[in-house]
Amino acid sequence: MATPATVHAHAPQGFIRRYIFSLDHKVIGIQYFFLALTAVFVGMFLSLLMRIHLVWPSANLPLVGEIKPETYLTLLTMHGTIMVFFVLTTAPQGGFGNYFLPIQIGAPDMAFPVLNMLSFWTTFVAFVVIIAAFFVSGGAPLHGWTGYPPLSAVQSAGPGEGLGADLWITSIAIFCIASLMGALNFITTTLDLRAKGMTMMRMPLTVWSWFITAILGLLAFGVLLSAGILLLMDRNLGTSFYVPLVVVNGQVMLHKGGSPLLWQHLFWFFGHPEVYIAILPGMGVTSQILSTFSRKPIFGYKAMVYAMLSIGFFGFMVWGHHMFMSGMSPYSAFAFSILTMCIGVPSAIKTFNWLGTMYKAHIRFQTPMLYAIGFVSLFVSGGLSGPFLAQPVLDIQLHDTYFVVGHFHLIMGVAAIFGMFAATYYWFPKMFGRMMNEFWGRIHFFLTLAGTYAIFMPMHYLGMAGGTRRYSDYREVKYLATLIPLHQFMTYAAIITIAAQFIFVINLFWSMFKGPKASDNPWESTTLEWITTTPPPHDNFGGVTPVVHNGPYEYGVPGAPKDYVMQTDPAVVATH
Amino acid sequence: MGHPQSLMATYTTSPIGGVDRGHKPPAPPFGGGDGGGSGNGGPDYGARLRRARLGLICGIGTVCMVFIALTSAYIVRQGIPSFDDASNTYVHDWGIVQLPWLLLGINTALLLLSSVTMEFARRDAARRAALAPVRSIPGVSLGNERSFPWLGITVLLGFGFLAGQWLAWGELHDRGFFVNTNPNSSFVFLLTIAHAVHLAGGLIALLWAGSSSLLGKPVEARRIAVDITAWYWHFMAVLWIYIFALLSFAR
Numbered sequence: 014m015a016t017p018a019t020v021h022a023h024a025p026q027g028f029i030r031r032y033i034f035s036l037d038h039k040v041i042g043i044q045y046f047f048l049a050l051t052a053v054f055v056g057m058f059l060s061l062l063m064r065i066h067l068v069w070p071s072a073n074l075p076l077v078g079e080i081k082p083e084t085y086l087t088l089l090t091m092h093g094t095i096m097v098f099f100v101l102t103t104a105p106q107g108g109f110g111n112y113f114l115p116i117q118i119g120a121p122d123m124a125f126p127v128l129n130m131l132s133f134w135t136t137f138v139a140f141v142v143i144i145a146a147f148f149v150s151g152g153a154p155l156h157g158w159t160g161y162p163p164l165s166a167v168q169s170a171g172p173g174e175g176l177g178a179d180l181w182i183t184s185i186a187i188f189c190i191a192s193l194m195g196a197l198n199f200i201t202t203t204l205d206l207r208a209k210g211m212t213m214m215r216m217p218l219t220v221w222s223w224f225i226t227a228i229l230g231l232l233a234f235g236v237l238l239s240a241g242i243l244l245l246m247d248r249n250l251g252t253s254f255y256v257p258l259v260v261v262n263g264q265v266m267l268h269k270g271g272s273p274l275l276w277q278h279l280f281w282f283f284g285h286p287e288v289y290i291a292i293l294p295g296m297g298v299t300s301q302i303l304s305t306f307s308r309k310p311i312f313g314y315k316a317m318v319y320a321m322l323s324i325g326f327f328g329f330m331v332w333g334h335h336m337f338m339s340g341m342s343p344y345s346a347f348a349f350s351i352l353t354m355c356i357g358v359p360s361a362i363k364t365f366n367w368l369g370t371m372y373k374a375h376i377r378f379q380t381p382m383l384y385a386i387g388f389v390s391l392f393v394s395g396g397l398s399g400p401f402l403a404q405p406v407l408d409i410q411l412h413d414t415y416f417v418v419g420h421f422h423l424i425m426g427v428a429a430i431f432g433m434f435a436a437t438y439y440w441f442p443k444m445f446g447r448m449m450n451e452f453w454g455r456i457h458f459f460l461t462l463a464g465t466y467a468i469f470m471p472m473h474y475l476g477m478a479g480g481t482r483r484y485s486d487y488r489e490v491k492y493l494a495t496l497i498p499l500h501q502f503m504t505y506a507a508i509i510t511i512a513a514q515f516i517f518v519i520n521l522f523w524s525m526f527k528g529p530k531a532s533d534n535p536w537e538s539t540t541l542e543w544i545t546t547t548p549p550p551h552d553n554f555g556g557v558t559p560v561v562h563n564g565p566y567e568y569g570v571p572g573a574p575k576d577y578v579m580q581t582d583p584a585v586v587a588t589h
Numbered sequence: 590m591g592h593p594q595s596l597m598a599t600y601t602t603s604p605i606g607g608v609d610r611g612h613k614p615p616a617p618p619f620g621g622g623d624g625g626g627s628g629n630g631g632p633d634y635g636a637r638l639r640r641a642r643l644g645l646i647c648g649i650g651t652v653c654m655v656f657i658a659l660t661s662a663y664i665v666r667q668g669i670p671s672f673d674d675a676s677n678t679y680v681h682d683w684g685i686v687q688l689p690w691l692l693l694g695i696n697t698a699l700l701l702l703s704s705v706t707m708e709f710a711r712r713d714a715a716r717r718a719a720l721a722p723v724r725s726i727p728g729v730s731l732g733n734e735r736s737f738p739w740l741g742i743t744v745l746l747g748f749g750f751l752a753g754q755w756l757a758w759g760e761l762h763d764r765g766f767f768v769n770t771n772p773n774s775s776f777v778f779l780l781t782i783a784h785a786v787h788l789a790g791g792l793i794a795l796l797w798a799g800s801s802s803l804l805g806k807p808v809e810a811r812r813i814a815v816d817i818t819a820w821y822w823h824f825m826a827v828l829w830i831y832i833f834a835l836l837s838f839a840r
Contacts, residue, residue, distance in 0.1 A: 124640050197647040205640045231647055235654030243662060246779065251769035254662065258672055270671025270682040270772065278665070279658055 024551035034134075036126035037551060041133050042112030043444065048137060049104035050518075052095050053430075055144070059092040061511055064504040068497070070486045083172050085485035086155035091147070093158030094181065097287065098188050099140055101429050105294035106230070107136065107195060109436045110223040112444060114199060116542040117220050119208025119559040121552040124201040128194050135191035143184035146177040154178035157483070159280060162255035162273045166247040169261050179248065182241050189238040192230050199227035208541070210561035214318070215580070217540045217565040218311065221318050222297025225325045226290050232329065233286040240279035247271065277339055281332035289328045291425045292392075293321060295432020296363060299385045301565075302435050303370045305538045306382035308576055310566040312369030313362075320359035320366075327356045337405045338412045346405040353403035360396055364389065380454030381536070384435035387462050388428055394466075395423025398473065413483070416476025419469045427465045434461070434517070441524065442531030446548045449524040457516045464510030468503050475499055539577050540565050634718070634809040641817050649824050652787060656828065659783065660835065663776050667839070684771025688836065689760040696753035697833060703746030704826040710739035711819035718812035740799050740815065743822070747792045754785050773840060780832050788825050794818040 025031050035041060065072065066080040066088075073079050080088070115123055123129045146153040154173045156165035164170050165178060203224040207216070216224075243254040247268070255276045256268035304311040311317060333341060333349035341349075367389050376382065398420040402408050411417060441449050476482075480496050487493040487500070534543040541561070545554050559581050567578040670679035713736065758778070761767075766774040798814035 125644060128644075193651045197644055197651070200647050201640055201644045205636075205643055231651055232654055235651045236658040239655050239658035239662070242779075242783075243659075246768070246775070252775040253769075253772060254666060254775065258674060267769075270669070272665065272669050275662055275665050275669075279662065282658075 034130060036122070036130055038111050038115050038123045038126065038129055039444075039549065039553075041129050042108050042110075044133050045103055045107035045111055045136070046109070048133075048140060049100050049108055049433075052099035052103065052140060056092050056096040056100060057511055057514070059088045059095070061507065063088050063092065064507045066485060067487070068501050068504045070488065080485070082485040083155055084152075086157075086483070087153045087173055089483060090155055090157050090181075091143075091153050094143065094185075096426065097158055097291070098185070099136075099143075101291035101425065102188075102192065102230075102287070103136060104433050105298075105429065105436070106199075106223060106226050106290065107133065109219075109298070109433075109440065110199060110226070110294060111195075113440065113542055114220055114223050115202060115206065116545065116549060116553050117217050117540050118203065118206060118211050119541050119554070119561060120202060120206035121554070123198050124206055125198050128198050132191045132194035132198065135187060135194065139184045139187035139191060142180050142187060146173075146180040146184070149176040149180065151175045151177050154181045159284065160244070160276075161280075162244065162247065162271070162276050163257065163259050163268075166244055166256045166271075166276075167259065167261055167266060167268070168248060169264070179245070182245050182248075186238055186241045186245075189234040189241065192234045193238075196227040196230035196234070199223055200231065203227070208559050208561055211580075214315065215561055215564050217297075218300040218314070218317055218321075219294070219297035219540075221321055222293045222295075222300075225321050226293045229286045229290050229293075229325050229328060233283040233290070236279055237283035240276060240283070243279075244276065274336070274339060277336050278332070281335045282329070284335065285332040286325075286328045288421075288425050289324055291429045292432070293324070295388055295429045295435075296321065296392075298432050298436045298439070299367065299388045300370075301538075301540070302381045302385040302439055303367055303389075304566040304568065305439075305536055306377045306379060306385070307371050307374035308377070308568045309370055309374045310564075310568055312366040312372075314564065314566065316362055317366055320362045323359045324356060327352060327359070331356065334403055334408070337408045343405070350403050350405055354400055357396075357400055360392075364393055364396075379438075379536075380449070380451060380458060381435050381439035383455065383458045384431050384438060387458065388431040388435060390462070391423050391428040391431055391465070394470075395420060395425075395428055399424070411476055413481055414476035415472040415480045415482050418482050419472030419476060422469045422472070423465075427469065431461075434458075437521070439536065440542075441521075442535050443542055443547055443549070445525050445528075446531055447524050447526075447528030448531050448535060449528060450520050453516055453520045457513060457520065460513035460516070461510060464506055464513060467506035468510060471499050471503055537575075537577050539563070539567055539579050541580055544579055544581055634813065638813050638816060641813050642820070645817050645820055649821070652824070652828070655783070656780075656831075659776075659780060663780075663835065663839070666772050666776070682772060684773045686761070686766050686771075686774045686777050686840070687764055688777070689757050689764075692753060692757045692760060693833065696750050696757065697829065699746050699750045699753060700826050700829055703743050703750065704823050706739050706746060707743045707819045707822045709737070710743055711815055713737070713739055714808075714812040714815040718809045721808045740795065744792065744795050744799065747788065747795065747822075751785060751789065751792070754781060757781070777836055780836065784825070784829055784832055787828070791818060791821050791825050794821065 024037070025035070031037075032040060035044075062074070062077060062080060063085060065074065066085055071079060077084075111123070111129065115121070152173045154160075154165065154177045155171055156174065156178065160182070164174070165182075168175050168178075203216075203220060243252075246252045247255050251267055253268040253271040255273055256266065256271040257273065258269050259266050300311050300317055331349055331353045333345055334353045337346055337349075371386075398416065402411060402417060402420060438449055438454055441447075472480075475496055478496060479492060480487075480499075481493065484493070487497055531547050533545070533547050536543075541559055542549070544559060560583075561580050562583050563578055563580050565580055567573075567580075569576050570578050667683050671682040672678075673680045673682075758781070761774070761777070766777070768775055768778045794814070795818050798811065798818050801811045801814055
């Protein structure tokens, strides 16, 4: 099984069918990866402009000039939207999920390859549409990534709320359709295309995380799509789903009787599962890497699976905790609060099991492992502020402050990004056939870890001191002006951290062409992607259908010839 | 794939057999998927049908979520009072819509009838696929089979339904109800058009399934296309009944 037969299913010839409109899940995964890489640089550039503006509000920047308050809100909106949809949703699921889910379950491709191609190109169209919002008259919208009406629902509510906002909603709607097609494909592939012997409880935790993420996406994106259609109708057809009687610029609008809260409910019914759509794949890859580099089985495999399932389940019941400030019956708030704190239990189980996996292990501190440990660190630091915000009395104080910004950036922003970095360093050899530079990988890790903590930890103190979020200029308010030095510190940290990302990009592209050749299994890992050649052939296993005999994390099995046993190795008794 | 028994034998003769971590006895090495169906030669239509049906279930789940979200918006919007600046009080502004009952009733009948013809088409396609191996034997004839064009009739009925809905929207306009007349009329147009869009998707799938026989695809491939479209079509009928009931009884 270690050397697949040389019979390859024929790969399509010709550049366009092979690399552009490819049906191969591996090519599509790489396409998603590069789309997300482009998007993350756009989003990061916007955040850099914001950080600079907060500290030097009247600076005349090259290319963009002086940033006006409304432009600041535009940057905020587009940074959030691009990062959440086109980075956090696209790379972990569309990118790595697409590439490795079929290989890890021993399948030759996704269940519906044409649908897979369509979902990538639909995502691409959504990205083009949202970028177009920058260039239309009035510019991009300024209603935040959450798009609360009436601001988002009235054309004349502000600059960018005209065509820019229409493009924004259209892009989201297109993205929803793309994600739904992707989710359908992932679920069907996982349920139906597993190799012989790959029982559900032998699937790597990465596969479990992609599978659960797909279920969340399938249930959540349809709701956002509906909400977006209602918003488009309010904006363009004169309906009043969301817009109450409002006066804009002294003019009474024709809308009447709509409920802005209706949007918030529909949006957050999607929005909270979306948080888990972003973070669950990171949890999966962290489990995979911690086990591999600790040379120990994952601590509590089944507990990990059930913890992810219950996180997904509870994820649908807690959307109201985003709306404590919006006006809500205290009884509902209490229910949402308790349910939110319940998520702490499976999250704690996962953290405990990650630590248990590393306990007394001979850890190999290579770059993927460093990022996986970094993920655990950020997951804990970002997660612990969750129970604070889950309590309505505290949330009312903290909600519109930087405390929330610090919280969600650590947990769903940076932690998820660390999951992607871990995945990139871990799977790069399989995807591109070469190793990434270890030394610069470590430099990149330490700079990024220290840098992100330096940016986002002070935000918690800033928030507790009453530092409001979404303001573009703090000089005029006395108590806020005293906090500007903290903002300066965070801006310097942001500039250094962003600069450090170029180390990653250079390492990525340099290694793609000049890195040392990778062997088939450079990390001595056990799952199916490591039994095939590097990079894998068109049908993944070169005409061989793998048969699975073992669980995914058989490291340090007593009496085994090596300290790891491949999933396809028939010479061991399965232990799960 | 090896026989399960032989796989078990591999375990007993393994060089480190019997070594485990003290957990439960080993799980049997089978019970996973089918290995993808390809890789062992020709296309496996049974596996492809199952896979397509699984995908369809996911798709139906998504469409359900779309309409569940719209329904909850419907109920919430219906229940909230709205501030009326003329009387300076809160009033219910849901409003009324006089639905064209007769037209909608005829449309419902057309759609239900199309669901029946679709089911005949589905069974016909399944039978043909089952008989295909027999038919391919030289010299074997199954007699002069007259095939009834169930699929074509379904397509006609589907277009009839859409045309009927178009007339219904026109009738609503004639009665003075537009998409922005009142919240009730907004939802009437939203729900019926959303359903029509999904049904139009089903019609495109039907045309594609019908053309697959003209394009000379194998009967098994045609059978899968017809089967999937049929279940989607039945779902569309159920969804329409639900929407019609919602608009009739929860106004």
